[in-house]
Amino acid sequence: MERQPPSPSYILDAERFPDLFQVVSRQEYTLIGPTIQNQTICYGKLETVNELPIGWTDHQQGGKYELSRRDDDAYFGYQVGPQSWKEWLFPPRQRLWKSRRDKEHQLKFEAAPLPEQRYAFLGVRSCELHAIAMQDHIFQEEEFCNPYYARRRQNTLILAVNCTQAGNNCFCGTMGTSPPITQNYDWVMTEILAPTHCFLVEAGSEAGEAIVQELQLPEASVTQNQTAHEAVASVKDQAIRPFETKDLRNLLYDNLEHSQWDEVAQRCLSCANCTLVCPTCFCSTVEDVSDISNTSTQRWQRWDSCFSLDFSYIHGGTVRTSVKSRYRQWLTHKFAGWQDQFGSLGCVGCGRCITWCPVGIDITEILAALQDSPTN
Ligand code: SF4
Ligand code: SF4
Numbered sequence: 258m259e260r261q262p263p264s265p266s267y268i269l270d271a272e273r274f275p276d277l278f279q280v281v282s283r284q285e286y287t288l289i290g291p292t293i294q295n296q297t298i299c300y301g302k303l304e305t306v307n308e309l310p311i312g313w314t315d316h317q318q319g320g321k322y323e324l325s326r327r328d329d330d331a332y333f334g335y336q337v338g339p340q341s342w343k344e345w346l347f348p349p350r351q352r353l354w355k356s357r358r359d360k361e362h363q364l365k366f367e368a369a370p371l372p373e374q375r376y377a378f379l380g381v382r383s384c385e386l387h388a389i390a391m392q393d394h395i396f397q398e399e400e401f402c403n404p405y406y407a408r409r410r411q412n413t414l415i416l417a418v419n420c421t422q423a424g425n426n427c428f429c430g431t432m433g434t435s436p437p438i439t440q441n442y443d444w445v446m447t448e449i450l451a452p453t454h455c456f457l458v459e460a461g462s463e464a465g466e467a468i469v470q471e472l473q474l475p476e477a478s479v480t481q482n483q484t485a486h487e488a489v490a491s492v493k494d495q496a497i498r499p500f501e502t503k504d505l506r507n508l509l510y511d512n513l514e515h516s517q518w519d520e521v522a523q524r525c526l527s528c529a530n531c532t533l534v535c536p537t538c539f540c541s542t543v544e545d546v547s548d549i550s551n552t553s554t555q556r557w558q559r560w561d562s563c564f565s566l567d568f569s570y571i572h573g574g575t576v577r578t579s580v581k582s583r584y585r586q587w588l589t590h591k592f593a594g595w596q597d598q599f600g601s602l603g604c605v606g607c608g609r610c611i612t613w614c615p616v617g618i619d620i621t622e623i624l625a626a627l628q629d630s631p632t633n
């Protein structure tokens with residue numbers, strides 16, 4: 258039976274992709290999207306379609322990542338790379354203020370200006386949209402709003418892409434974050450490779466609709482809708498890991514002394530890679546930098562990690578001195594404390610922490626082991 262589309266959908270032929278770049282540029286957005294850097298697919302500034310990883314794919318396992326050629330010219334035929342969109346919305350370093358001592362020896366403070374750049378994110382995946390929604394909640398809560406994040410977010414256009422294939426380390430199906438993308442986007446595409454290379458497009462906002470109108474895209478046929486729907490439908494089932502998300506909170510709080518923590522601590526290097534690549538991790542610290550003349554100072558916010566010793570430093574010393582305590586803190590916060598703080602789990606199942614852990618520690622295996630043999 259042919260499926261009827263829920264909202265109007267359009268077709269952008271692959272050969273017209275440069276037109277999309279031009280429209281976005283005319284609207285004074287800086288386009289950020291996937292491109293190959295350092296043998297990985299990262300997000301960077303894009304000027305032309307040729308900078309996309311056309312015809313490339315990635316292979317991921319615990320502690321392993323490599324690229325290879327596909328046998329087609331897919332534009333988005335890869336999974337997520339080491340970098341998430343938080344690099345652009347919540348950059349690794351952000352100046353908060355500077356101060357200067359004037360001639361009368363008075364200190365003058367000046368807040369860092371709010372960013373004015375308008376970003377268009379191209380190729381945002383379903384799990385990544387869920388991660389952005391989590392960070393929106395964390396950084397834009399009224400009382401503790403981060404004005405730099407809020408301004409960047411306000412100025413961001415989201416051009417999302419539905420995955421049509423899950424990677425080895427993806428578990429969006431288990432976390433409930435898998436495609437199809439249904440909210441929080443301006444424009445979403447599904448890549449169709451045959452019989453003609455094109456993209457099924459849906460607009461999710463007035464900004465997305467305006468791009469559709471400017472490009473004068475033709476409406477998609479029922480067959481094209483059906484092809485795109487079928488390509489996306491199987492992803493959820495491909496990205497399942499053998500653990501249950503239900504009752505994780507109590508499981509983790511009840512098993513703080515489980516032998517799993519000792520076992521994982523034998524392998525964990527406490528390198529913090531997992532937290533830096535994670536699209537939902539948001540911990541930061543501040544540091545002050547003064548000049549040699551002692552007349553000016555700057556305060557910078559920078560990413561930090563619960564794996565660093567200094568992160569739990571309070572008067573008198575560091576609270577979490579062992580690797581075991583730091584790993585347990587990370588996992589317990591993600592899957593238990595996060596629920597108390599923000600009303601959701603803190604993981605979207607992107608699998609980055611598994612791929613980029615140098616020793617291939619897999620959080621889904623730790624959770625499954627706790628569920629299989631709880632001490633309480
Ligand atoms: S904890 Fe791992 S799988 Fe979950 S969102 Fe973070 S990086 Fe992705
Ligand atoms: S779990 Fe892996 S990535 Fe995370 S701190 Fe330990 S060794 Fe590093």
